[in-house]
Amino acid sequence: xxxxxxxxxxxxxxxxxxxxxxxxxxxxxxxxxxxxxxxxxxxxxxxxxxxxxxxxxxxxxxxxxxxxxxxxxxxxxxxxxxxxxxxxxxxxxxxxxxxxxxxxxxxxxxxxxxxxxxxxxxxxxxxxxxxxxxxxxxxxxxxxxxxxxxxxxxxxxxxxxxxxxxxxxxxxxxxxxxxxxxxxxxxxxxxxxxxxxx
Numbered sequence: 330x331x332x333x334x335x336x337x338x339x340x341x342x343x344x345x346x347x348x349x350x351x352x353x354x355x356x357x358x359x360x361x362x363x364x365x366x367x368x369x370x371x372x373x374x375x376x377x378x379x380x381x382x383x384x385x386x387x388x389x390x391x392x393x394x395x396x397x398x399x400x401x402x403x404x405x406x407x408x409x410x411x412x413x414x415x416x417x418x419x420x421x422x423x424x425x426x427x428x429x430x431x432x433x434x435x436x437x438x439x440x441x442x443x444x445x446x447x448x449x450x451x452x453x454x455x456x457x458x459x460x461x462x463x464x465x466x467x468x469x470x471x472x473x474x475x476x477x478x479x480x481x482x483x484x485x486x487x488x489x490x491x492x493x494x495x496x497x498x499x500x501x502x503x504x505x506x507x508x509x510x511x512x513x514x515x516x517x518x519x520x521x522x523x524x525x526x527x
Contacts, residue, residue: 330365331376331462332470337361340471341478357478364474368466371515373524374398376466378456385451389444391436392428396524397455400427403434405452408443414450417442469518476511 337357338345369375375397385393387408403421407414418424418440426435434451436442442449459467 331368331457331459331466332361332365332474333459334358334361336459336470337364337474337478341475360474360477363477364470367473368469368519371519372522373526374522375455376457376462378454378458380404380452380454382450382452384447385442385449386447387442387445387449389441391441392431392433393435393442393449393451394431394433395451395453395455397453398432398522399457399461400429400432400434400453400455403427403451403453405450406434407450409445409448409450417449463522465518466522469514472514472518473511476514 334354334357337343337360341357343353343357344350365377373396375381376399378401381397382405383396385395403425406417406421406425408417409415418436424436424438424440426437427433428435434453457463457466
C-alpha cells in the first residue's frame, strides 16, 4: 500500500501509549483508506501496486500509453479480431520495452498496435509502495490525512491549518468547512498525475 496505519500515526505524531489510542484506531484506519481513495479518485489512476487488465484504443503506432503509473511488468498483450482477442506479443523481454518516463509500453521488432476502438487488451503490474512513491503524492497523503484528522468530530481536534475551525454559521466548533484547503492540496500536489480518458 502507498499509505498505512503506521505511517499516518507517525505523520500525525499520535501517542500510541495514550489511553484513548485504541479508540482512535478505527478513525485512523478510515483516514488511511479515505486518503488513498482520494488520490485514486482525483487522478483517475491506481498508485498502490497491483495487477490490471485494461483495454485501449490501438493507434497504428508502436507506443501504448498506460493509465496506472510505474509499470513493472507485462504478462499479456492482445488485439481484437472481430469478437476474439488474439495474442499480439509473447516475448516480453525482446518484443516490448517499458518506457518509464512516459509510462508506456513500446512494441519492438516490427510489432505495432493495430488501429481500432478499445481493441488492445493488456495485463500488467504497476504501482508503488510508500518507499518509492513520488514525493508530491506523499505530501498530499500527509496533508490530507492531517486535514481529516484535525477536523473530524471524533478526533476532538480543531484548527489543523492554523485557523479556527468553524461551521457554516461561523460558530467555532466542529463541522469544519475546508473546501478551499482541499482545492489547494489537489491542485498543488495531484494535478500533474491526472489521467484523462481518451
